[in-house]
Structures are given as C-alpha cells and as structure tokens.
Amino acid sequence: MSNIQEQIRQRVRTLLEEGVIGYCIGWGATRFEDKTTPVFITKPEDADRLVWNKYCINGTAKYLLDDWYPEKKIGVIIRGCDSRAVNRLMKDKQVKREDLYLIGVPCDGKENPVCEGCQHKNPLVYDELVGEIVSESVNPDRFKEIEEFEKLTPDARYEFWAKQYDKCIHCYACRNACPACNCKECYADQARENWQGKQNNRNSNQVYGLTRAYHVGDRCIECGECERVCPMGLPIMRQTKKMLKDINDLFGDYECGLGDDREHVLGEFDLSDRDEFM
Ligand code: SF4
Ligand code: SF4
Structure with missing residues (x-):
C-alpha cells in the first residue's frame, strides 16, 4: 500500500x-x-x-x-x-x-x-x-498533432471528420465526462423542434460534435476525459485543441483552469481586437 x-x-x-x-x-x-x-x-x-x-x-x-x-x-x-x-x-x-x-x-x-x-x-x-510537490515541464509538442492536421487540404480534413462522425453513436458520453460541459441544461437535450437533432447520422452527429467543441473551445482544460470515454474512439480532443491553438496564435499563451482571470476569450471582446474579417 x-x-x-x-x-x-x-x-x-x-x-x-x-x-x-x-x-x-x-x-x-x-x-x-x-x-x-x-x-x-x-x-x-x-x-x-x-x-x-x-x-x-x-x-x-x-x-x-x-x-x-x-x-x-x-x-x-x-x-x-x-x-x-x-x-x-x-x-x-x-x-x-x-x-x-x-x-x-x-x-x-x-x-x-x-x-x-x-x-x-x-x-x-x-x-x-498530501505528498510532495513534483517538478513540472512544458510540453513542446502540445499542438504538434494539430499542426500536422492543418497541413491537410480542407477536403481531406472534412473527409477525416465525416468518417469519424459516421462512427459516433450520439451517446453524449463526451459531454457527460467533460468538466467544461457544465450547463445545468444542455442545448443538446432540448426537445423542441428544429433545435438539435437526436438522430444518429452524420449530419446530426457533426452538428452536435462541432457545437460542443465551440461551447468548450476557450474553456477546455485539456484533461482528455471526452476522448477517453468515447466508446467509438473519436479523437474529439483534437477539435478543442485546434481552438486552443488558434487562441494561442491570436492572443498569446493561453491555458484554461489555472485560476487566473484570463479566460473566456470567446465570450469577450475588446475594441482593439483584430477585425480584418469584417
Ligand atoms: S479535454 Fe477539454 S473538452 Fe475534453 S473533457 Fe477535458 S475539458 Fe472537456
Ligand atoms: S462519446 Fe463519442 S460516440 Fe458518444 S457522442 Fe461523444 S463523440 Fe459520439
């Protein structure tokens, strides 16, 4: 023991x-x-x-x-x-x-x-x-997988995710295990017509997966629970990692759940934000 x-x-x-x-x-x-x-x-x-x-x-x-x-x-x-x-x-x-x-x-x-x-x-x-503090290290490969994925063409990336969401069984295990998915009422549980499809098909699964990724994208603590519990082996953390990488590229070093005030990047705006897309 x-x-x-x-x-x-x-x-x-x-x-x-x-x-x-x-x-x-x-x-x-x-x-x-x-x-x-x-x-x-x-x-x-x-x-x-x-x-x-x-x-x-x-x-x-x-x-x-x-x-x-x-x-x-x-x-x-x-x-x-x-x-x-x-x-x-x-x-x-x-x-x-x-x-x-x-x-x-x-x-x-x-x-x-x-x-x-x-x-x-x-x-x-x-x-x-309880126990002694252990030494920490920076992971130089934090976004390596995402950088590799970004080299693919848009069609190849779409194909990759389409195949993944064909496997998804729409079970919500990823949401249920995620500490950033913490709304008391989840949009995915709405029963109203034209809200969120409950069907298990590519379109419905993709809408669910991408909406979830955007909901947690700037709040993901990179714990990997979503991916660990997925019974179909979807690499879902890649989606939130992509969002975190973009946030790092646009706004500088960024991690969630550290207890500082620099969070909710996607929930705030500043007049000095870059807006070349407008
Ligand atoms: S890695 Fe991010 S999205 Fe996945 S369970 Fe943890 S906090 Fe949620
Ligand atoms: S845990 Fe996997 S199979 Fe279940 S809804 Fe999430 S992505 Fe789909």
Missing part, C-alpha cells in the same frame, strides 16, 4: 470524524486490478476504500455538479487536472469555493495517454496537500 494512499485515507477519515466534510469524492478499487472507479465516502470507517495508484484516471471534479446545495463541505481528492476542473467549475459559477474542501495530491502520471503531455501535475488550488 502506498504511503500517499494511507495518508489520503487517514485525512479523509479524520475530516469525516470531525465533521469538516459531509463526504469525499475519490477513487476506489474495482474487481479489475487495472481499473478504479470514482467513489463517494460518507463514513469514516469507509475511508479505507480509497485507493491511490496509476489507475486513478477518472476526473473527480465533474461529480460536484451532482450536489448543488451540499449541507456540509464536499471533500474532493484532486490532481493537477482535477484542480483545473475545479477552477473551471468555479469560474463558470457552477460550484462555490466555500462548499469545497480540496485535498490536493501531486500526480506522478497515470496509465492514460493524455498524462504524457501534462503541464500541471501539481494541484493549482487546494486546502491541504
């Missing part, structure tokens, strides 16, 4: 015993050795169900949306990416800082391809830290 895991269990047990938190969101074991599952620990004696290992992959912050009016603070175990998701939810006014008790754990990388390019292993916001 890892030392970090034991420390997490002890802290959660104590926080529950002292009544600081009502429950804690973390990871628990499953019957598969290489899988964990999000768990909600409500009793001190259950704190030993928490695990910390290389298979703690699911984002924990999204579950905060399931409890709008908590009676006590919600404890959440957060890595760097989860802390960005918490910042995302706070910035979007979906959760309040005073309702949260954040147990930060510097991340050593998980069995998840997106972790290879991670630039924020340490939590950016927390109430207490």
Whole structure:
C-alpha cells in the first residue's frame, strides 16, 4: 500500500470524524486490478476504500455538479487536472469555493495517454496537500498533432471528420465526462423542434460534435476525459485543441483552469481586437 494512499485515507477519515466534510469524492478499487472507479465516502470507517495508484484516471471534479446545495463541505481528492476542473467549475459559477474542501495530491502520471503531455501535475488550488510537490515541464509538442492536421487540404480534413462522425453513436458520453460541459441544461437535450437533432447520422452527429467543441473551445482544460470515454474512439480532443491553438496564435499563451482571470476569450471582446474579417 502506498504511503500517499494511507495518508489520503487517514485525512479523509479524520475530516469525516470531525465533521469538516459531509463526504469525499475519490477513487476506489474495482474487481479489475487495472481499473478504479470514482467513489463517494460518507463514513469514516469507509475511508479505507480509497485507493491511490496509476489507475486513478477518472476526473473527480465533474461529480460536484451532482450536489448543488451540499449541507456540509464536499471533500474532493484532486490532481493537477482535477484542480483545473475545479477552477473551471468555479469560474463558470457552477460550484462555490466555500462548499469545497480540496485535498490536493501531486500526480506522478497515470496509465492514460493524455498524462504524457501534462503541464500541471501539481494541484493549482487546494486546502491541504498530501505528498510532495513534483517538478513540472512544458510540453513542446502540445499542438504538434494539430499542426500536422492543418497541413491537410480542407477536403481531406472534412473527409477525416465525416468518417469519424459516421462512427459516433450520439451517446453524449463526451459531454457527460467533460468538466467544461457544465450547463445545468444542455442545448443538446432540448426537445423542441428544429433545435438539435437526436438522430444518429452524420449530419446530426457533426452538428452536435462541432457545437460542443465551440461551447468548450476557450474553456477546455485539456484533461482528455471526452476522448477517453468515447466508446467509438473519436479523437474529439483534437477539435478543442485546434481552438486552443488558434487562441494561442491570436492572443498569446493561453491555458484554461489555472485560476487566473484570463479566460473566456470567446465570450469577450475588446475594441482593439483584430477585425480584418469584417
Ligand atoms: S479535454 Fe475534453 S473533457 Fe477535458 S475539458 Fe477539454 S473538452 Fe472537456
Ligand atoms: S462519446 Fe463519442 S460516440 Fe458518444 S457522442 Fe461523444 S463523440 Fe459520439
């Protein structure tokens, strides 16, 4: 059992015993050795169900949306990416800082391809830290895949995405896992006529996918959850990465969920903005 895991269990047990938190969101074991599952620990004696290992992959912050009016603070175990998701939810006014008790754990990388390019292993916001701060590195290849894709002709790019959306089963898993997809009512769930098609066909799937990408394009924290949960293997993160790359090209260095004020690029305007397209 890892030392970090034991420390997490002890802290959660104590926080529950002292009544600081009502429950804690973390990871628990499953019957598969290489899988964990999000768990909600409500009793001190259950704190030993928490695990910390290389298979703690699911984002924990999204579950905060399931409890709008908590009676006590919600404890959440957060890595760097989860802390960005918490910042995302706070910035979007979906959760309040005073309702949260954040147990930060510097991340050593998980069995998840997106972790290879991670630039924020340490939590950016927390109430207490378990473990030691780890060194960070800048990923020089952050947009490499997008740069390669941009070299294709418009027809080839369209063909690529058309084939991808032919595979999509319109299941909304990408939306459900995404911390930036946090509207209490999603446009995709509207039942009104001529709003958003529910059919599973290329056109309807593309409209859904591209609209979602635009909705989260300047708020994506690059956690990779959308892509990880897609049952059909669509490389959907490429869409938001393209948006982030364009924002970086147009406005300078830009990352979301860092807790600073420089966000919502697509939701603001300034009279000095470039407008040569007008
Ligand atoms: S990587 Fe995907 S799941 Fe994560 S914030 Fe961006 S769009 Fe949402
Ligand atoms: S998770 Fe994949 S299959 Fe499901 S709606 Fe999103 S892109 Fe389509």
